[in-house]
Amino acid sequence: MQTHLTGKSxxxxxxxxxxxxxxxxxxxxxxxxxxxxxxxxELWAHTRAMVYEPSDKATVFIGSSRxxxxxxxxxxxxxxxxxxxxxxxxxxxxxxxxxxxADDTNFKGKLVVDVTEVLFFSMRGNESPDAGIAYYxxxxxxxxxSFILDKPIEARLVFLNEGQYSIxxxxxxxxxxxxxxxxxxxxxxxxxxPVMFNxxxxxxxxFVADTNQHNQVKAIWALLKGDPTPPMSGKxxxxxxxxxxxxxxxxxxxxxxxxxxxxxxxxxxLMAEQHMYPRKAYWDRLLKETGCKGFYYADYHTTADLQCPxxxxxxxxxxxVYTKTLIGLIAKEKGWVHAxxxxxxxx
Amino acid sequence: MVFxxxxxxxxxxxxxxxxxxxxxxxxxxxxxLIASYVFYAAWNxxxxxxxxxxxxxxxxxxxxxxxxxxKNKRRLLLVVSLIGNLGMLCFFKYxxxxxxxxxxxxNALGLDYHPAKPNIILPAGISFYTFTTLCYTIDMYxxxxxxxxxxxxxxxxxxxxxxxxxxxxxxxPQLVPQFxxxxxxxxxxxxxxxxxxxxxLFMKVVCADALLAKTADTIFGAGRPIGPLDAWAxxxxxxxxxxxxxxGYSTSAIGVAMCLxxxxxxxxxxxxxxxxxxxxxxxxxxxxxAWLRDYLYIPxxxxxxxxxxxxxxxxxxxxxxxxxxxANWTFVAWGGLHGVYLxxxxxxxxxxxxxxxxxxxxGVPEPIDDGVAPAPVIATASMxxxxxxKRPAGFLYALxxxxxxxxxxxxxxxxxxxxxxxxxxxxxxxIPPAGPPVLTTAAIIKVGVVITLMLAFxxxxxxxxxxKTAGKMPWWLTGxxxxxMLILIILSQETSxxxxxxxx
Numbered sequence: 031m032q033t034h035l036t037g038k039s040x041x042x043x044x045x046x047x048x049x050x051x052x053x054x055x056x057x058x059x060x061x062x063x064x065x066x067x068x069x070x071x072e073l074w075a076h077t078r079a080m081v082y083e084p085s086d087k088a089t090v091f092i093g094s095s096r097x098x099x100x101x102x103x104x105x106x107x108x109x110x111x112x113x114x115x116x117x118x119x120x121x122x123x124x125x126x127x128x129x130x131x132a133d134d135t136n137f138k139g140k141l142v143v144d145v146t147e148v149l150f151f152s153m154r155g156n157e158s159p160d161a162g163i164a165y166y167x168x169x170x171x172x173x174x175x176s177f178i179l180d181k182p183i184e185a186r187l188v189f190l191n192e193g194q195y196s197i198x199x200x201x202x203x204x205x206x207x208x209x210x211x212x213x214x215x216x217x218x219x220x221x222x223x224p225v226m227f228n229x230x231x232x233x234x235x236x237f238v239a240d241t242n243q244h245n246q247v248k249a250i251w252a253l254l255k256g257d258p259t260p261p262m263s264g265k266x267x268x269x270x271x272x273x274x275x276x277x278x279x280x281x282x283x284x285x286x287x288x289x290x291x292x293x294x295x296x297x298x299x300l301m302a303e304q305h306m307y308p309r310k311a312y313w314d315r316l317l318k319e320t321g322c323k324g325f326y327y328a329d330y331h332t333t334a335d336l337q338c339p340x341x342x343x344x345x346x347x348x349x350x351v352y353t354k355t356l357i358g359l360i361a362k363e364k365g366w367v368h369a370x371x372x373x374x375x376x377x
Numbered sequence: 378m379v380f381x382x383x384x385x386x387x388x389x390x391x392x393x394x395x396x397x398x399x400x401x402x403x404x405x406x407x408x409x410l411i412a413s414y415v416f417y418a419a420w421n422x423x424x425x426x427x428x429x430x431x432x433x434x435x436x437x438x439x440x441x442x443x444x445x446x447x448k449n450k451r452r453l454l455l456v457v458s459l460i461g462n463l464g465m466l467c468f469f470k471y472x473x474x475x476x477x478x479x480x481x482x483x484n485a486l487g488l489d490y491h492p493a494k495p496n497i498i499l500p501a502g503i504s505f506y507t508f509t510t511l512c513y514t515i516d517m518y519x520x521x522x523x524x525x526x527x528x529x530x531x532x533x534x535x536x537x538x539x540x541x542x543x544x545x546x547x548x549x550p551q552l553v554p555q556f557x558x559x560x561x562x563x564x565x566x567x568x569x570x571x572x573x574x575x576x577x578l579f580m581k582v583v584c585a586d587a588l589l590a591k592t593a594d595t596i597f598g599a600g601r602p603i604g605p606l607d608a609w610a611x612x613x614x615x616x617x618x619x620x621x622x623x624x625g626y627s628t629s630a631i632g633v634a635m636c637l638x639x640x641x642x643x644x645x646x647x648x649x650x651x652x653x654x655x656x657x658x659x660x661x662x663x664x665x666x667a668w669l670r671d672y673l674y675i676p677x678x679x680x681x682x683x684x685x686x687x688x689x690x691x692x693x694x695x696x697x698x699x700x701x702x703x704a705n706w707t708f709v710a711w712g713g714l715h716g717v718y719l720x721x722x723x724x725x726x727x728x729x730x731x732x733x734x735x736x737x738x739x740g741v742p743e744p745i746d747d748g749v750a751p752a753p754v755i756a757t758a759s760m761x762x763x764x765x766x767k768r769p770a771g772f773l774y775a776l777x778x779x780x781x782x783x784x785x786x787x788x789x790x791x792x793x794x795x796x797x798x799x800x801x802x803x804x805x806x807x808i809p810p811a812g813p814p815v816l817t818t819a820a821i822i823k824v825g826v827v828i829t830l831m832l833a834f835x836x837x838x839x840x841x842x843x844x845k846t847a848g849k850m851p852w853w854l855t856g857x858x859x860x861x862m863l864i865l866i867i868l869s870q871e872t873s874x875x876x877x878x879x880x881x
Binding site: 034035036037038039040041042043044045046047050051068170171172173175176179180183189190192195196197198201202204206207208209210211212213214215 | 378379382383384385386387418419420421422564565568569571572583587588591812813814815816817818819822823844847848852853855856857859860863864865867868869870871
């Protein structure tokens, strides 16, 4: 009778593993899935380390998910020759990123801050930014090496998409009914959120063309309507304004500069935002108190009518339009970037 | 460096190649030592200096302790070693905690003392390697074994990368002789080692991180009263997470060492199949409980100084064991609760022994064979020696033991006593939930399935080992199970999360 492990077992295990993953990869590719990058603290920290590039050579972007879709980094970089460093995180407030950069005396660069009111003027949405900042500050040499080894593999294999094909994601997609009031698993379609190595989110052509998938995402946004938290006002809002002003002043005092942007939204999302966060009380006050320039998409005819398929983020095609406009405005108003066609771009 | 990372995979492959090159044994040992320092430095390079300091001081102090004929000088040398090792541990691990409690006391006495909060980084694994070196110097003082001849062998004993950061806590006689003669894995050892490494990673990456961690974190981080279902799911999830995380590390460490031809002691023997609490401590973190028994409980007098002192010694041992896990009173409470359980168990056994005319034992873990082979399974249980053979009753006792241990995990996992009280009140429905339910149905099902399977495996495997069981199965079944584990490890896609016990 056999009493110990045999080499045959090991060979069989290797054969099964290889057969499984080759089949799984081919199946996913056949379904139209594309490889992307895990947008976790590792990639964020890798990008965060770039902010010390000379201020005339790079621009840092912080915000929530909208700027991750709406800023088309290849367009920005090809038209300006300026490196776009994307530090925004989905579902997050950029305020802790702003503080992190303000407190970093080595950062003297240019900063574009995207404002999604429901996240910017809120005490929530700081978990992921805090985790990213902590990871960056305490990265070990082993973690840096793992990142270098991991990324080429991740870039080539579709099944290594944690948000879609990990065990937990696949269990979540079973949609087992929950008890009333439980915050559910958010099932975003695979084509909605592919992430590039430069941390830009790009909708796939399949997603852009499919209104069913748009509705799937809209249904997720609709969950936010049930949030009973009232908009920030009074003393907490004063505190936020004060904190942002303090951070902006610190960056400016070191020779850096800051501008704010408001990226497009539509439908019930926009209606709720206008109702809960009137422009005068929030956006205008933010610019006034910080003394910064701001670019509100609705003020420019090239961007005013841009349509987000799921009410909150632009398609790759419209992201190019938005990016060109932003380049033109920044070139014209701030002179950070020099695009040959700057005047045309912002008109 | 953690086992569940790409860096380790590359490191391990390089190590396997280098260790099998046709070069002299001494060169291989130097190679292993350098690799162990690289393994440690990959976390935080400056702290390698602490490791060197501890190694060099204890090597020379240990040798002097053994050879010094003057009793007073020997005592002085022991004190130097204890101050060096425990001083380092106290500063890095308990510095902030001691200061915080000192401030509380001074403020309670009416003194307005508010020092700046110290920003001390805890070196990974300091509790483990401190205990490893401490046992060497204490053994030298007692002349229990001979001093290690070469600094190279001693350095490798302290630093050998599989056990360095989170155990198993090894004793010199377990490892040093293995460095004295050439060791290279046999084909069988390599296969067994790879199987154990796969199993360890499966426990850590799939069971602990992917299936249980988020539920435990969500519930213990809720910060408000929750319903009993959510509370129990969270506590059960943590009970599973802490086992799979730590036992996963130990299993991986044993597997990695085996792939290189070295044998490390067992650290876990299906602890949730324990019947009673002394049985639990024979199965959970075996090398720590054996260390505490040999270097704390027995020197305190063990069970040799009467019943009352035995109870006191048990409690002191468990309280210090609790504090070893973390600089927080909640860990002390965790140890204290285990001490109370052991008291109750001993009282029960003593009263049974009285009626049957037999003598009871000490109450704290008795010696277990932590040598090269998996330790023999404890044949007799502590609450009733005949219960293990009566399966249904034994299983119910094991289940009761598990549920009572779950209560202790509440203190272990909660950051404050307030948080622990909130969790206990929620678990027993003594406080109405302040908000909607928390966990998704999928999360509850995951916890239910994983914990049920875990208990079933522990119970069915309590008298055997993984390698024995795997060896007896048909080769194709072993290969298929092995493949499923590997597939699930890759599919879980958990990033390289640190092991919980690194912080201890």
